[in-house]
Amino acid sequence: ELKVEQNPLFLSMQEEKNYTIYCNYSTTSDRLYWYRQDPGKSLESLFVLLSNGAVKQEGRLMASLDTKARLSTLHITAAVHDLSATYFCAVDPPGSGSRLTFGEGTQLTVNP
């Protein structure tokens, strides 16, 4: 059974600081997604990582994928309050037929 683990699950950080959220998964996959969810809102797709070594950046967020280590990271640079949300990673292993398995989510709070 595929397991997807995120850490930390809760993160409180100051504005302008940097931090990294980690996503480990237990089986082979070369497709990983990062989503953002604001309270009471839908999940918003942030990044799709499709190969080993993939790195994508959007604003203050940068995501990377290491398929050999079965690890993805979401790095936050110079955090701002607007980044406060819950961040999910999701893995879609080969042959799963679009069966995304999500991590528990990391609840990020950026304090002024």
Place this chain on the structure above:
Amino acid sequence: ETGVTQTPRHLVMGMTNKKSLKCEQHLGHNAMYWYKQSAKKPLELMFVYNFKEQTENNSVPSRFSPECPNSSHLFLHLHTLQPEDSALYLCASSLWTDQPQHFGDGTRLSIL
């Protein structure tokens, strides 16, 4: 506006009621999904429809009955639910099953 619309946004029902959740997408996508999001648990995939055909049933109890009359509409019929079924039910769609999924805002379901 994500392009995926779910109604109702909130639903309170008794265990003996019958109700339906509706999902509609105007993105021209061919695949649609139902997820369950419970407190303190990862998102759980329930059903996948690809070109109106159900391709995934993730061991969901029969008190949940999906229906996909066309590629733009997806329903989740509910009957004789249990208190543990209280959760946020999210609908998603994607162009193909291996493409990023776009999520609706969800229906917050409470079972009395």
